[in-house]
Amino acid sequence: MRNQHAGLPFDTADDEIAAALEDVSIPTLMLSLVHMSGDPELIRSRLRPAGLFLNEVQGYMTEEDKAEVRALALDVIRDYRDRGCPEPEPIPPALVHEMMTWLVCEDVPQEYVPMLMEEMELDGTDARRVAQAKSQPQYFRMGADKEIYYDAVAAAYAQQTRGPPMAGKHPGVTCSPGKPVNSLKIGPLPCYVTPPQGFLTEESGIPRP
Numbered sequence: 001m002r003n004q005h006a007g008l009p010f011d012t013a014d015d016e017i018a019a020a021l022e023d024v025s026i027p028t029l030m031l032s033l034v035h036m037s038g039d040p041e042l043i044r045s046r047l048r049p050a051g052l053f054l055n056e057v058q059g060y061m062t063e064e065d066k067a068e069v070r071a072l073a074l075d076v077i078r079d080y081r082d083r084g085c086p087e088p089e090p091i092p093p094a095l096v097h098e099m100m101t102w103l104v105c106e107d108v109p110q111e112y113v114p115m116l117m118e119e120m121e122l123d124g125t126d127a128r129r130v131a132q133a134k135s136q137p138q139y140f141r142m143g144a145d146k147e148i149y150y151d152a153v154a155a156a157y158a159q160q161t162r163g164p165p166m167a168g169k170h171p172g173v174t175c176s177p178g179k180p181v182n183s184l185k186i187g188p189l190p191c192y193v194t195p196p197q198g199f200l201t202e203e204s205g206i207p208r209p
Contacts, residue, residue, distance in 0.1 A: 002087050003124035009085035021070045025057040031099050033076045035088050043102045052104050090123040
């Protein structure tokens with residue numbers, strides 16, 4: 001399965017790619033080119049940001065350098081497209097550290113690398129993913145018989161102050177110290193609703209107690 005962060009294959013024309021490159025952060029683009037091409041030498045030349053400041057997304061690079069990077073990017077992206085847009089290989093931690101230092105124009109402590117690797121999920125693995133429970137809860141079905149269920153719930157509330165429900169009208173309602181099997185507790189008093197046979201399905205959205 002393709003890494004969801006790798007993007008989808010594309011067949012965009014050269015002129016459309018070139019137009020899109022006019023409105024990008026050049027330092028960010030260069031890091032993307034490293035990932036896309038697998039060539040770290042792209043950030044080991046003279047083409048690099050001159051500094052970092054809030055909202056200065058171009059890294060104080062000159063217009064000439066930015067134009068040179070755009071031309072380079074068009075070649076890299078064209079090659080990637082023509083190769084069928086293969087899924088990029090994960091970047092090793094050492095190269096990620098180099099890219100971080102390159103982008104902010106100063107040394108970055110090594111301890112930040114594991115955090116960034118986890119956040120970017122370059123290998124397609126979500127390190128914080130919680131495993132889905134193997135067993136699903138049972139539910140009370142609320143289909144054609146929902147009126148019976150609602151009547152039973154209302155009767156259980158009423159029993160707290162007005163005595164027992166009418167015999168035969170509200171099936172499954174009991175008030176006792178012990179909790180009946182597969183029943184639903186209603187209110188603070190020991191009153192319970194035991195739904196009719198067949199209510200324990202996944203159609204209702206009401207979890208089984």
